[in-house]
Amino acid sequence: MSLITTLARFEAVRDGRARPVATVRHRHLAERPLVLVPLTTAGETGAPLGALVGTERTAPRLLTVCQPRDRDQRAAFLAALAEEVLPHIEGFAAEVTTEERTETDPATGRRTPVRVELCTDAPQLLVPSAAGVEYVRLLGRSMRFRRTAEQDPAAAFPAPPRVPMLGRWLTHFAERAQVPGSSLLLSMTGLLTRHWATGQSPLEDQHLGSLLAWIDPPDGLSGAEAALRVELERDAEGLLCHPPAGPATDPAFDNKRLAPALARYDRARAVGRGVERAAAEMAELLATQLRPAWDAVWHGLDLLRALPEGAHVAERWKRDRWSYTAHRDRIRAGEPPQPRRDDAVTAARKLASRETAQARLEAQEALDDPLVMAGRRLAGEAFAGEVTAVVMEYTEAKVPRPRPLVTVRTEDAPHLAEGARVHRLLADGRTQTGEFTAAGPDRLTVRLTGGMGRGRQPEPGTVPEPGERVCWTLFEHAPRGGPALPEPEHTPWTHGGPPGAMADEPDPVTAEDYL
Amino acid sequence: MPPRPLDARALAALAANPGCRRRALLDGAGVDKGALAQALGAPAAFGRSQFAFVRGHAFESRVKADGGAELVRLLSEQLGHKPPEPDEVDVPELTAAGPEGRTARTALALRQATGAGRWALLDHPMLALTIAGTPAYLEPDAVVVGPDGGWTVVEIKSFAMIDGAADAAKVGAAARQAAVYALALRGVADRLAAGRVSEQALLVCPKDFSNLPTAALIDLRKPLATTRRQLSRLVRVEEIAAGLPEGVCFDPDRPAAELAAAVAAVPAAYAPDCLAGCELAFHCRERARQAGLVERLGRSVRAELGGLATVESVLAAAGGDGGDPDDPAVAALRRAAALRAEALGREAAPCR
Ligand code: SF4
Numbered sequence: 001m002s003l004i005t006t007l008a009r010f011e012a013v014r015d016g017r018a019r020p021v022a023t024v025r026h027r028h029l030a031e032r033p034l035v036l037v038p039l040t041t042a043g044e045t046g047a048p049l050g051a052l053v054g055t056e057r058t059a060p061r062l063l064t065v066c067q068p069r070d071r072d073q074r075a076a077f078l079a080a081l082a083e084e085v086l087p088h089i090e091g092f093a094a095e096v097t098t099e100e101r102t103e104t105d106p107a108t109g110r111r112t113p114v115r116v117e118l119c120t121d122a123p124q125l126l127v128p129s130a131a132g133v134e135y136v137r138l139l140g141r142s143m144r145f146r147r148t149a150e151q152d153p154a155a156a157f158p159a160p161p162r163v164p165m166l167g168r169w170l171t172h173f174a175e176r177a178q179v180p181g182s183s184l185l186l187s188m189t190g191l192l193t194r195h196w197a198t199g200q201s202p203l204e205d206q207h208l209g210s211l212l213a214w215i216d217p218p219d220g221l222s223g224a225e226a227a228l229r230v231e232l233e234r235d236a237e238g239l240l241c242h243p244p245a246g247p248a249t250d251p252a253f254d255n256k257r258l259a260p261a262l263a264r265y266d267r268a269r270a271v272g273r274g275v276e277r278a279a280a281e282m283a284e285l286l287a288t289q290l291r292p293a294w295d296a297v298w299h300g301l302d303l304l305r306a307l308p309e310g311a312h313v314a315e316r317w318k319r320d321r322w323s324y325t326a327h328r329d330r331i332r333a334g335e336p337p338q339p340r341r342d343d344a345v346t347a348a349r350k351l352a353s354r355e356t357a358q359a360r361l362e363a364q365e366a367l368d369d370p371l372v373m374a375g376r377r378l379a380g381e382a383f384a385g386e387v388t389a390v391v392m393e394y395t396e397a398k399v400p401r402p403r404p405l406v407t408v409r410t411e412d413a414p415h416l417a418e419g420a421r422v423h424r425l426l427a428d429g430r431t432q433t434g435e436f437t438a439a440g441p442d443r444l445t446v447r448l449t450g451g452m453g454r455g456r457q458p459e460p461g462t463v464p465e466p467g468e469r470v471c472w473t474l475f476e477h478a479p480r481g482g483p484a485l486p487e488p489e490h491t492p493w494t495h496g497g498p499p500g501a502m503a504d505e506p507d508p509v510t511a512e513d514y515l
Numbered sequence: 516m517p518p519r520p521l522d523a524r525a526l527a528a529l530a531a532n533p534g535c536r537r538r539a540l541l542d543g544a545g546v547d548k549g550a551l552a553q554a555l556g557a558p559a560a561f562g563r564s565q566f567a568f569v570r571g572h573a574f575e576s577r578v579k580a581d582g583g584a585e586l587v588r589l590l591s592e593q594l595g596h597k598p599p600e601p602d603e604v605d606v607p608e609l610t611a612a613g614p615e616g617r618t619a620r621t622a623l624a625l626r627q628a629t630g631a632g633r634w635a636l637l638d639h640p641m642l643a644l645t646i647a648g649t650p651a652y653l654e655p656d657a658v659v660v661g662p663d664g665g666w667t668v669v670e671i672k673s674f675a676m677i678d679g680a681a682d683a684a685k686v687g688a689a690a691r692q693a694a695v696y697a698l699a700l701r702g703v704a705d706r707l708a709a710g711r712v713s714e715q716a717l718l719v720c721p722k723d724f725s726n727l728p729t730a731a732l733i734d735l736r737k738p739l740a741t742t743r744r745q746l747s748r749l750v751r752v753e754e755i756a757a758g759l760p761e762g763v764c765f766d767p768d769r770p771a772a773e774l775a776a777a778v779a780a781v782p783a784a785y786a787p788d789c790l791a792g793c794e795l796a797f798h799c800r801e802r803a804r805q806a807g808l809v810e811r812l813g814r815s816v817r818a819e820l821g822g823l824a825t826v827e828s829v830l831a832a833a834g835g836d837g838g839d840p841d842d843p844a845v846a847a848l849r850r851a852a853a854l855r856a857e858a859l860g861r862e863a864a865p866c867r
Pocket of ligand 1: 532535536537538783784785786789793794795796797799
């Protein structure tokens with residue numbers, strides 16, 4: 001946490017209400033995001049228990065597993081999830097524009113421009129919390145190596161037709177979620193904590209209901225009171241009144257409600273009577289655990305939509321569109337599912353590209369948002385102030401170039417060494433570079449070294465005038481990576497990437513998989 | 516109420532927050548903190564789902580089936596040895612009366628197994644360790660004795676290892692717990708002047724999404740050093756107790772107000788991590804809130820703020836109404852507040 005964010009938390013404690021840590025929205029929000037609230041069975045990794053899913057706030061589809069140990073029910077759940085999720089994900093594949101990019105011709109080794117498709121939009125998946133993102137990854141992993149009866153007629157327990165495909169897409173979404181600033185798969189707690197600071201710890205912020213209570217408390221309560229109530233309130237039986245859908249369920253719920261309902265369901269099945277009623281009862285029960293988190297996600301969306309979008313958000317979303325398009329192409333090219341483990345080269349490349357994405361995100365958020373820039377200024381990574389003097393100077397070349405000296409008055413204390421490069425955003429969106437030359441009391445002088453056009457005289461508007469406010473950063477605005485191209489990990493193998501190792505075998509399925 | 520014995524999980528948690536005298540005293544004195552929290556009106560949210568319990572149990576018995584052959588196979592595979600035949604693994608009987616009896620029985624079994632030059636699986640042995648002056652009895656899932664006289668702690672966990680990797684935080688917690696067992700085992704080895712305690716523990720988890728076991732060796736050298744250091748730093752329980760007023764009592768049957776006063780008499784060190792590991796967390800959190808302590812926002816917050824310990828003093832320093840302006844923490848806060856206000860547009864920028 002930076003000191004400026006820490007201070008915001010203290011302000012929240014003081015006010016009994018969350019305080020902003022951003023003035024614009026730093027993540028893309030789809031017009032119609034697909035919301036997924038999953039529930040999992042305790043003690044069994046990745047075993048689904050239920051889910052609410054859909055794009056309509058008032059009409060989620062409820063999917064349930066009445067007996068988590070029943071392999072067929074689990075398969076039916078995953079098939080229903082695929083039926084609900086895949087049409088949405090695949091619905092963005094057809095509408096494309098074309099973009100030009102340079103590729104190395106495999107035959108000649110020459111870099112040549114090619115025209116490639118880019119989907120005009122991409123699907124967005126939202127889950128309640130960080131644990132939900134991890135759960136999407138687990139679901140993806142558990143499904144992508146399964147084989148359908150069509151793929152493998154000899155498979156002992158064939159997967160329903162669309163399940164492996166859903167596994168591949170969920171894996172892709174979860175993988176993409178590790179790229180800083182990406183928006184294909186986001187958690188609502190992550191979104192909200194990026195924009196608001198509460199008066200509780202980051203650990204406690206993982207409870208979406210309690211986080212929302214700090215940001216938008218109900219009438220008559222302070223955020224602090226409302227959050228505490230959401231977190232702790234239990235009914236007479238000891239059940240949580242505001243279950244967080246973790247995706248794990250509360251142990252009290254498991255022991256007092258779920259276990260008896262399961263037993264009733266098993267009994268109904270054993271006697272072959274009342275099965276439907278028992279199943280309906282189970283669905284109702286699971287809905288009580290899912291619905292609060294479902295509503296909370298949409299409530300969070302309302303709050304986020306009220307913020308104006310940051311200037312660079314669309315540029316980052318374009319990278320997400322590339323990522324989506326590239327995965328679409330891999331599937332179309334008939335490539336096997338993502339491997340279990342990345343080989344060393346791929347792992348290193350992913351790491352490097354995530355580091356670049358992190359630097360890019362930090363730069364862009366600061367440029368888009370004065371409150372984020374304030375944090376960078378406090379850290380000595382930027383400075384802002386009013387121009388007090390501009391002295392025109394020129395290089396001594398045959399055709400002299402302008403090299404004006406701009407002095408600003410500032411209280412900021414950047415960590416600058418003489419000759420350090422600094423960067424400034426111009427009105428037209430270009431970046432101007434300068435060189436730090438001298439510091440006086442409350443004064444810093446920068447020599448402009450670029451962004452003034454080609455002539456002897458600087459183009460109008462490229463040199464700030466006395467009285468103007470300017471902000472210089474010590475960090476680059478577009479750290480490595482340049483224009484929005486697909487990340488290396490998303491370059492389809494058919495587009496010149498290295499062919500990976502042999503496709504992984506499916507997990508062996510034995511009776512031992514299920515108790 | 517019978518005192519609750521200290522187990523390895525409690526010890527590892529204690530070692531994670533060694534600065535908390537409240538916990539050290541209550542655990543050392545065997546107070547049931549869960550019951551105490553309930554009596555204080557701030558019950559802990561810990562509980563175990565019966566589904567997790569049943570599955571965990573089934574997994575452990577599966578791993579230990581076939582007279583220990585499966586478990587020894589997993590270990591020898593990790594160590595690169597040839598797995599023994601099932602009849603080459605001994606499973607000594609360890610039942611005895613009371614914890615002292617079981618501890619003695621375990622020591623005897625360890626000596627015999629070490630001398631035998633064969634594989635042996637000690638299922639739920641009992642080990643003793645004296646912590647801050649209080650004896651604690653510990654019950655690891657298993658200890659395997661190898662033909663070379665090496666003793667290996669086995670941790671059987673129900674979280675999955677997927678594609679060879681498990682949740683790092685959970686593995687870390689398992690390693691800390693295993694380190695406590697290894698420390699206790701070293702005591703036995705020293706007393707017997709036999710055996711050698713391995714600096715690696717065997718972690719056994721379900722493989723991928725199945726109920727089949729898979730295993731990995733976890734390095735105990737670091738957690739051993741940390742745990743030993745932290746346990747040695749724990750203040751002796753008698754010393755804490757000596758600092759208490761006469762007649763302090765933590766019996767959960769006493770009235771809540773009296774209990775609250777008793778608890779308040781022992782200094783605590785609340786931080787949000789307590790929520791994951793200590794039954795008293797909701798009570799201590801509320802007290803920390805009332806006292807305006809900064810740690811409740813996170814342990815790291817304190818480090819950022821130098822000597823400022825309360826919310827009030829931080830806000831006063833930020834607002835320019837308090838604190839020594841020459842203190843770098845105060846100066847940084849003041850600057851942070853000015854920059855925040857400027858960016859939020861509540862105040863004209865100082866140089867505009
Ligand atoms: S919750 Fe209280 S008693 Fe427990 S470790 Fe934290 S401060 Fe100590």
